[in-house]
Amino acid sequence: MLKKFQIDKRLLKQMDLWLIIIPTILVAFSSVNIYSAVHNNANLASNWKLQIAWAIIGFIIVYIIIKFDYRVLINYAEVIYWASIVLLIINDVAGHTVNGATGWIAIGKRAIQPSEFAKVALIILVAKKLDVMKGDINNIKNFFTIIFYAGITMILIVIQPDMGMTEVCFFIVLGMLFIAGLDLRVVLGGILTIILGIAAVWPTSIMKAYWKERFTSFLSPEKYINSTGLQLIQSEIGIGSGGIFGKGFLKGTQIQGGYIPETHTDFIFSVIGEEWGLVGGVALVLVYLLLLCKIVNIGKNSKDIFGKIFCIGTASSFLFAILQNIGMTIGIMPISGIALPFVSYGGSSMLTGFISIGIVINIGMRRNKINF
Numbered sequence: 001m002l003k004k005f006q007i008d009k010r011l012l013k014q015m016d017l018w019l020i021i022i023p024t025i026l027v028a029f030s031s032v033n034i035y036s037a038v039h040n041n042a043n044l045a046s047n048w049k050l051q052i053a054w055a056i057i058g059f060i061i062v063y064i065i066i067k068f069d070y071r072v073l074i075n076y077a078e079v080i081y082w083a084s085i086v087l088l089i090i091n092d093v094a095g096h097t098v099n100g101a102t103g104w105i106a107i108g109k110r111a112i113q114p115s116e117f118a119k120v121a122l123i124i125l126v127a128k129k130l131d132v133m134k135g136d137i138n139n140i141k142n143f144f145t146i147i148f149y150a151g152i153t154m155i156l157i158v159i160q161p162d163m164g165m166t167e168v169c170f171f172i173v174l175g176m177l178f179i180a181g182l183d184l185r186v187v188l189g190g191i192l193t194i195i196l197g198i199a200a201v202w203p204t205s206i207m208k209a210y211w212k213e214r215f216t217s218f219l220s221p222e223k224y225i226n227s228t229g230l231q232l233i234q235s236e237i238g239i240g241s242g243g244i245f246g247k248g249f250l251k252g253t254q255i256q257g258g259y260i261p262e263t264h265t266d267f268i269f270s271v272i273g274e275e276w277g278l279v280g281g282v283a284l285v286l287v288y289l290l291l292l293c294k295i296v297n298i299g300k301n302s303k304d305i306f307g308k309i310f311c312i313g314t315a316s317s318f319l320f321a322i323l324q325n326i327g328m329t330i331g332i333m334p335i336s337g338i339a340l341p342f343v344s345y346g347g348s349s350m351l352t353g354f355i356s357i358g359i360v361i362n363i364g365m366r367r368n369k370i371n372f
Contacts, residue, residue: 007067014365015066016298019357020059022291026342027055027350029284033271034345036250037263047264047345054347058354065358069366073359074306077128081149084121087114088156113348115157115165120352122153122169123176123313124359130180131306137180146177158201163215164336168320170194175316176309179299214335218328228335231267234259235329239273239281246277264345266337269329281326284343288322298364307363314356 031048038044073080091105091114105112126146133142150173157166170190178187202212214228221229238254241247252274254260260270272280292315299311318341325340327333339349 007063011066011365014368015361016294016364018290018294019298019361019364020062022287022294023055023058023342023354023357025287026291027052030268030343030345032249033268033275033343034264036252036275037255037268037271039250040256040258044264050347051345051350054350055342055354058351061351062354062358062361065355066362066365068362070307070310070359070362071304071366073124074128074131077125081121081125084114084118085152085156087112088118088153090114092156092159110347113346115160115162116348116352118153118157119165119169119172119317120355122150123172123310123317123356125149126173126176127306127310127313130176130309131304135180135305137177137182138186143177143182143186146173162337163198164324164338167194167324167336168317168338171320172313172316175319176313179312180305180309216334218331218334221331231261232328232331232335235267235270236331238270239330242274242277242280244278246273246275246280249275251275265339266325266335266344267329268340268344269326273329285322285326288318288341292319295360298360298367301367302363303367307367311360311363314360317356318353 031051034051035048038047087105105114126149129142129146129149130137133139133145136142137146150169154166154169157169174187174190177190213224217224217228218232221232223229225233234254238252238260241254242252247253250256252271255263255271255274260267263271269281269284272284276283295311295315295318299308299315302308302311321338321341324333324336324338325344328335328338339346341353342350
């Protein structure tokens with residue numbers, strides 16, 4: 001009976017253990033910082049334990065994923081994609097609104113964020129389509145096929161409105177198409193298109209006032225001192241006061257004083273900056289850099305187009321989220337609800353992160369033909 005759940009040792013030898021070690025390090029560091037951020041709040045005090053629980057579930061999912069050949073995903077790519085679209089539609093119609101965005105579907109005392117799962121589903125579908133197309137993305141029919149599927153996902157996410165996740169999806173697809181060989185002029189045109197698209201919907205009801213404020217407050221936070229501007233100012237004070245080595249665990253005055261909202265989720269890097277200093281922040285970035293290098297390397301050595309493109313899509317997702325999340329806490333990027341991978345608290349982001357890592361590990365394990 002147990003043999004059904006065992007993975008062949010020859011395949012296990014092909015596994016890049018760093019893709020297990022790095023998320024473990026990130027989750028451990030995450031739990032410590034979440035504890036620091038919420039231990040004084042009775043309603044959130046157990047979140048650091050929940051973060052570990054989500055991670056354990058994530059590792060179980062990774063094991064299940066690597067048990068099967070990743071090529072199976074190609075057969076179910078459309079099913080996975082359309083299931084994510086259904087979830088997004090349900091969310092847009094009857095989702096739970098938090099901070100001005102209807103981005104969650106309540107399930108008992110918990111909630112799932114459909115856009116996180118839609119992001120992974122989109123990566124799987126685009127990788128499958130490019131595999132079937134033999135990577136011929138400069139064929140106009142192929143190009144607009146990809147744009148069609150990506151457009152459905154992003155439009156449904158914009159409606160929430162969640163421009164942060166929309167941007168993530170855009171840069172995911174852009175990265176995948178660029179690696180597939182899309183003409184550079186089209187890439188630059190795509191960037192210009194999203195800029196014009198934001199400008200077009202800016203005056204409409206789709207762009208909620210709260211989100212507009214979050215988007216622009218980083219340019220002049222003093223103008224929004226009574227709302228999102230205050231959050232950014234306090235974050236900058238906390239990170240700046242951390243200096244080189246930080247103030248120490250549970251010794252951050254901005255964090256322990258409760259001056260920065262959402263420190264266990266969106267602004268978790270504020271905790272890191274104040275309590276662990278520049279050294280802690282740089283160490284985290286270096287760990288992320290190693291993770292990204294490992295993912296890209298597996299994609300580079302993949303035996304097929306699907307594996308290559310999926311890895312690049314995953315790397316693009318993580319890279320933009322890292323840059324956006326850290327950037328917004330130090331005032332160089334717009335404020336948005338994008339999680340710091342494996343570090344911000346959140347079940348949906350944690351599980352989808354592990355799903356992506358599981359598929360990447362799977363691709364790496366099966367990059368060479370093994371004779372059984």
